[in-house]
Amino acid sequence: MRDHLKVLSLLLTVVVVMVTAREFDGKSSLSVPPGDCEVVAVSEGTPIGSEIYVFRLPSFVSNVTVVSPGEGALEDWGVRVDSDSGQVIAIGRLDREVRDWIQIDAFITDYSTVDAEPQSVSVCLNITDENDCAPEWTMQPYPYLAAVSPDAPPGTTVYQLTAHDADLHPNNVFSYYEFAGRSQYFQLDATNGTITTRGHPLVAGQEYDITVMAQDTAGNQSPRVTVSILAGRRPPQFYQEQYSVDVYENQPVGTIVLTVQAKSFADLPITYSFLSMGVADPAFSLNGSTGAMSVVRPLSYDTMPHTSYLNVLATEQGFDGMASIMQVSRLIVDFLDLLTSMK
Ligand SMILES: *[C@@H]1O[C@H](CO)[C@@H](O)[C@H](O)[C@H]1NC(C)=O
Ligand SMILES: *[C@@H]1O[C@H](CO)[C@@H](O)[C@H](O)[C@H]1NC(C)=O
Ligand SMILES: *[C@@H]1O[C@H](CO)[C@@H](O)[C@H](O)[C@H]1NC(C)=O
Ligand SMILES: *[C@@H]1O[C@H](CO)[C@@H](O)[C@H](O)[C@H]1NC(C)=O
Ligand SMILES: [Ca+2]
Ligand SMILES: [Ca+2]
Numbered sequence: 001m002r003d004h005l006k007v008l009s010l011l012l013t014v015v016v017v018m019v020t021a022r023e024f025d026g027k028s029s030l031s032v033p034p035g036d037c038e039v040v041a042v043s044e045g046t047p048i049g050s051e052i053y054v055f056r057l058p059s060f061v062s063n064v065t066v067v068s069p070g071e072g073a074l075e076d077w078g079v080r081v082d083s084d085s086g087q088v089i090a091i092g093r094l095d096r097e098v099r100d101w102i103q104i105d106a107f108i109t110d111y112s113t114v115d116a117e118p119q120s121v122s123v124c125l126n127i128t129d130e131n132d133c134a135p136e137w138t139m140q141p142y143p144y145l146a147a148v149s150p151d152a153p154p155g156t157t158v159y160q161l162t163a164h165d166a167d168l169h170p171n172n173v174f175s176y177y178e179f180a181g182r183s184q185y186f187q188l189d190a191t192n193g194t195i196t197t198r199g200h201p202l203v204a205g206q207e208y209d210i211t212v213m214a215q216d217t218a219g220n221q222s223p224r225v226t227v228s229i230l231a232g233r234r235p236p237q238f239y240q241e242q243y244s245v246d247v248y249e250n251q252p253v254g255t256i257v258l259t260v261q262a263k264s265f266a267d268l269p270i271t272y273s274f275l276s277m278g279v280a281d282p283a284f285s286l287n288g289s290t291g292a293m294s295v296v297r298p299l300s301y302d303t304m305p306h307t308s309y310l311n312v313l314a315t316e317q318g319f320d321g322m323a324s325i326m327q328v329s330r331l332i333v334d335f336l337d338l339l340t341s342m343k
Contacts, residue, residue, distance in 0.1 A: 037103060037122040037123065037124040038122065038124065039126055040052065040053050040124065040125055040126065041126045041128050042090075042125045042126065042127055042128065043094075043127075043128050043130055044093070044094045044095055044096040044127050044128065044132065045130040046090045046094055047090070048078075048091060048092060048093070049089065049091075050089065051087050051088070052088045052090055053087075053088040053123055053125070054085070054087050054088065055086035055087075055088070055108060055121060055123070056086065057085075057086045057108060057110075058110045058112070059110055059111075059112040061110070061111040061112045062108055062109060062111060062112065063083045063084055063086075063108070063109055063111075064081060064083055064106050064107070064109075064121070065083060065106060065107055065109065065118075066104060066105070066106045067107060067120075068103075068104075068105040069102075069103075074102075074104065075091065075092075077092075077094070077099055077102055078090055078092030078093055078094045078095075079091065079092075079094070079102060079104070081104065081106065088104065088125075094125075095127075096127040096128065096129050096130070097132075097133060097166045097167070099127065100126070101124065101125070101126060101127065102124070102125040102127065103122060103123070103124045103125075104122065104124075104125070105120065105122045106120070106122070107120045107121065108121055129167055129168040129171055130171070131167055131217070131218040131220065132167065132171075133165055133166040133167045133171070133216075133220065134165065134214075134215075134221055134222050135163035135165045135174040135214035135216060135222040136163060136164055137163050137214070137222060137223070137225055138163055138164050139160075139161060140239055140263075141237055141238065141239040141241075142241070143226075143228065144225060144226065145228050145230070145265070146158050146159040146195070146227060146228070146229040146234075146265065147229070147231075147232065147233060147234035147266070148197060148202070148230070148231060149231075149232075150201065150202040150204040150231040150232060151201060151202075152197045152202075153197070153199060154196075154197055154198055155196050155197065155199075156196060156197045157194055157195070157196050158186060158196060158197060158229055159195040159227050159229065160193060160194055160195070161176050161193030161194075161195065161212060161214070161227075162193060163176075163214040163222055165216055167216070170217065171216065171217070172216065173216060173217050174214050174215055174216040174217070175191065175214065176188055176190050176192075176193045176212060176213075176214050177190065177214070177215060178210060178211070178212055179213045179224050180210075180211040181208070181209060181211055181212075182208045182209070182210055182229075183210075184198065185197065185198055185200050185208055186198060186208065186229065188210070195210065202231035203231055204231050204232050205231065205232050206230075206231050207229065207230050207231075208228070208229040208230075208231065209226050209228050209229075210226065210227045210229065211224050211225070211226050212224070212225060212226075212227060233266070234265045235314075235316075235324045236262035236264050236265070236270055236314045236315075236316055236324050237262060237263045237265070238260065239261045239263060240261075245258050245331070246331050246332075247295070247299065247331065247333065248333050249299040249300055249301040249332055249333065250299075252295065253295050253296060253297060253298060254294060254295065254296075255295045256294045257293055257294065257295060259290065259293070260272060260286075260293065260312050260314070260326065262291075262326075264316050266316060268317055269289070269316075269317045270314050270315065270317070271288050271289065271314070271315045271316075271317055272286050272288055272289075272290075272291040272312055272313070272314055272315075273288060273312070273313050274286050274310055274311065274312060274313070275311040275312070275313045282296070282297065283295060283296060283297050283299055283304065284296060284310070286312065291312075293310075299332055300332075301332050301333065304332055305332075306331060306332050307331050311326070312326045314326070
């Protein structure tokens, strides 16, 4: 059985989604402030209700009116300006990881003078970092799987942990820890996250689970996750368990609607192919080396099945019998719906 085509029994569903526009992440960039903007450092840990800054009003019958950003935006960012007192108050969490710079443009009107000519003023809040973020795992694909030869020599790299801490240096410095697992067989480098063998013989076919965690210098901890290390060969693992794609019927021939990719645990090239298990879908083809699925004949919402399921096989070249299957479901969407949704 072992030498026969070994296929992951897990069927993964992929729905093809066409992304038309990426949303701007909305983060303000910390550019050099204009000369007339007073820079004030404000910690993102500033308690709610604290006074951040005060616009100095020339007389007690003067007031300050914010011009930009709009009042709603400013409140969303956790800041409010009191028109009568000129106080700038933290009314919510100032999150540096979301926004590190807030420029408030306002004008001050002095009603004690005859010509109440508004005077324009600006303050730039430089939101400074606190250690409020924990490391987050960045390994791909999930679940975290590895494979190693049962007689691998000591020091063989088995898996590379990677994580990201969104704080600024030094608040983003963290170490990796093994929480539970097989430390007699594997060693985790606390600094660089490399898991290596210690050289103890492994039992062929056995899975060795290691639970790991990353923690920054303030004690913020990542979630605990498990890496499963198989002593032996593992079939390729698709990078995504699920895709979601709508293909608009006006997509021209040649359009790549989806790229499937799988990881080889033996660092071998992978070949992708359709398995003719499901309904044949002659409108799409799969590039064997890249996994790119593209349109090969004009699509029609009216005459083609709206949904079809395609099974993709990922085979390791030169590694006999190692393959995985994933099911791709694709949906053809009426072009009229696209026009309607664009209005
Ligand atoms: C502040 O000044 C604006 C005009 O700039 C005026 O419309 C508003 O009523 C004033 N607010 C107060 C509280 O005096
Ligand atoms: C904002 O504050 C940080 C931290 O104190 C500082 O390094 C940076 O130079 C400041 N930026 C500006 C434009 O003043
Ligand atoms: C991680 O550190 C160890 C030494 O502690 C070193 O042998 C290994 O090459 C490093 N791995 C990477 C990926 O930097
Ligand atoms: C697959 O993609 C590669 C890289 O884009 C390209 O060079 C190759 O011609 C493609 N193969 C087919 C059969 O389309
Ligand atoms: Ca941190
Ligand atoms: Ca932070």
